Amino acid sequence: MGTQEVLGQAARLASSGLLLQVLFRLVTFVLNAFILHYLSKETVGVVNVRLMLLYSTIIFLAREAFRRACLSGGAQRDWNQTFNLLWLTVPLGVFWSLILGYIWLQLLEVPNPSVVPYYGTGVLLFALSAVVELLGEPFWVLAQTHLFVRFKVIAESLSVIFRSLLIAFLVLCLPHWGLYIFSLAQLLSSTVLVLCYVTYFAKLLGFPESTRQQTLPVSRLTDLLPNVTRSRAFINWKEAKLTWSFFKQSFLKQILTEGERYVMTFLNVLNFGDQGVYDTVNNLGSLVARLIFQPIEESFYIFFAKVLERGKQATLQKQDDVALAAAVLESLLKLALLTGLTITVFGFAYSQLALDIYGGTMLSSGSGPVLLRSYCVYVLLLAVNGVTECFMFAAMSKEAVDRYNFTLLALSSSFLVLSYLLTRWCGSVGFILANCFNMGIRITQSLCFIHRYYQGSPHRPLAGLSLSPVLLGVFVLSGGVTGVSEAFLCCEQGWPARLAHVAVGAFCLGVTLGTAFLTETKLIHFLRTQLGGSRLVNKRT
Template identity: 80%
Template sequence: MGSQEFLGQAARLASSGLLLQVLFRLITFVLNAFILRFLSKEIVGIVNVSLPNARITSVRHCAQLFLLFFFSFFFFRLTLLYSTTIFLAREAFRRACLSGGAQRNWTQTLNLLWLTVPLGVFWSLFLGWVWLQLLEVPDPNVVPYYGPGVVLFGLSAVVELLGEPFWVLAQVHMFVKLKVIAESLSVILKSVLTAFLVLWLPHWGLYIFSLAQLFYTSVLVLCYVVYFTKVLSSPESTKQRTLPISRITDLLPSITRSRSFVNWKEAKLTWSFFKQSFLKQILTEGERYVMTFLNVLNFGDQGVYDIVNNLGSLVARLIFQPIEESFYIFFAKVLEREKNATLQKQDDVAVAAVALESLLKLALLTGLTITAFGFAYSQLALDIYGGAMLSSGSGPALLRSYCVYVFLLAINGVTECFTFAAMSKEEVDRYSFTMLALSSSFLVLSYLLTRWCGSMGFILANCFNMGIRITQSLCFIHRYYQGSSHQPLAGLRLSPVLLGAFALSGGITGVSEVFLCCEQGWPARLAHVAVGAFCLGVTLGTAFLTETKLVHFLRTQLSMSRHANKMT
């Protein structure tokens, strides 16, 4: 398969991931509305016990606030436990094993991937002990089944790691439909189970979400196992001939006398990525660790920040994450580590450079759009989502600042996607020292800025962190393509006409917010939305006319994706 085919497959994978994220967020939104509607009735008694001195003008409203800020706070703790365990156990293995050519020994690669399971058991036990012994345990009368929730979330992380060899094999061979079906089915069944338990057993508290999470990971792994079992047992299957294994038992760990248990080159690269992934997790979830362990914000501020964080990062999860995951595989398969651009196949280098330039341009345009329009519509978005509770306090300022952070997040996702795919083992080790300094400074800066300016400090610290990481990645990309005729960093340049359109749109929508939003009633709000829609249309039209290279790239990948879908 040539580099152009790999590029088309990566585009398919990214678009499928985008559709999956939209599906997940839609299901989550409906599920949250359902839970809030039914579970809030059941916790009125808890509210009366927990808030005896509060001025309650509406018992139902107070119950909703309690569920939003208190119950979800400890659920957030459990998801942090799960995501930390998963990230530390598998991130390094994924990055190392998704690289490499077709001539690798897959028995050794699969053996290496199975090491994620004992590593996951270790992290789940250690972090579970931390969550139960070092963190404040909630009153069981207020948040029931917190202890079993910790155990079940840790167990669900280990169960998901059992499917890691299947997942990597599927990703390397670009089984797009498998990922779509497995993840869609898992999240839908998880949502149905959660809704059922909330409706019939609301007093189970965190037990509901813990069992649903375990069910989700079990179904996800089962889908991959069933798929590969079916494919490998079918002699006429075309996919069977492309796989490096002939039966399902080949996916299990095996020891051969002629070769070592693992490929030591891959193992050393995994170790390099592991040191880096540990530090990257601190940079990714640093503010959550600071909030969880240091209690730098009061209860209400933590709740508002968490809501703003979820809203602000929505676009990042919908668009940037699928692109980063899919094109990391593309760059890792097309480019060889240990070599710069002048020493590799020039056709592959050219395709990679075009893809990187287009992705940088797409990330830049998306980030600028969010920043330019986010400032004028942050208060309205929060008012629609949570009412005056969110839109009248610090929420709008937080969300506006988060728009700038999302802009940096977009650029960083693309640059690190390429950087980590092209770095040699020695460069990964050197970069780990940089991330060690970044992680330490980020934690200290988060703590100090939060003490100084509240929850805004987390966003400022994240912006600082992203700025440094982007600078590091841009320097690597510049060195990598130095001496070649390709200049992928040109994707960070925009025409003056388009920059003027963004600036003008930001100014017009800002004036519109002052006169039309948000205390003027719904007719004025709708007029404000109409002004934004018009400015957005003009800006996107300008981008379409000025960024012809990006438009051509997107059209090409779209047509290739359609052709590939027809072929399958």
């Protein structure tokens, strides 16, 4: 497969995934807004912080390293060994479920049963749902490697929508079930996700004449199951060693990713009600990151991993591939910067209105608006970091990955300490400030790596982090105009004034996007050629 074809497929994966995720996330957004009006802050805090932290920790520690290592493999790999390695995520998930389940039940503060009932059952079922989801790992890696775009997004989105629909139904009909509602919905949604993968590949492999079936390294569904033979090793030890390197890194990265939840859970700096408000605002603020940045990061990580040789400097590789990777990286950095700046500038003036519409006075009063405004700044850093680390982890050697683990260890330790201190000083906004500090450090690390990587070559992909003075001026002007509009039109003036405030923001956004279209011609050309090329590939297939 040529590098241009790899780029086209990566762009297709990102754009198609983005469009489908926007569609499905809008459905879940509406459902979650509906559910929030029927829940207490304490219930939201226990479910979204305590129980989801248990689930995400088990999932992350059991599969993240395996995913990164197995997605980096070449086309000539022994897929039976790869599948055998991936199935090890299941016993690893059971191990983490037992350890963490004991901690969540015996060592942490238990919520008041009269306020949040059935906590113990919730812990058990959330842990079980994580193990069930790990059963789909071989299918996920196979789908991701072969760029089964729509299926992957549809399967994951359907499970989320199913979970939200079931919660909404049970909250209305059986509100006294408490945590039974969320635990049952979580377990069933994980089951639905795994069944979607199994059903899809069972049907695909059942038609030998299928074009996609002919490109797969398996011919039967049973080929994805563990396979022991005497003629070869059970697993590819090179992939296993890379997995171990990523595992040490993932353990530290999980602390950075979910650090505030760990501080809230283990240090009790906020009560369950405040945890619920913070987590809801955090989820709302990270919506754009999940919709836009995550598909781009996942898709172009595959592109960089396939185009570049891991561990080699740019001057020692095929120069056509290096030039293409540099051009793509520059465009992605520009796109991330523009998206992040747009969210930051317009998010300040529309945070309170968004929270009032989404969750009512429970979110729009108190610390909610300040939290969301702070999160808008964090989204800008999150956008840039996603692209830079995407490239760095695809190009790093195994030894460099191991060395980077020490950096993550220092960042994890500083984040926990900083979160605790800042939260004691300025409340829940301290978590976001700590996140911003650590994200800035991580961006600096990856920018230094990219600079060293392309040193000696004529390519300067970091130029994507600069904007024209005209566009910067428009951003500043838009921020000032929308800020004045909020002061006079929102949010206690009634809906006519609110709609006028929205109209002002829409006009400023249109001017900003128009200016970006006229000034950032290189980025516009990249988006036109790659997204247009992805549609062409999609029509042909």
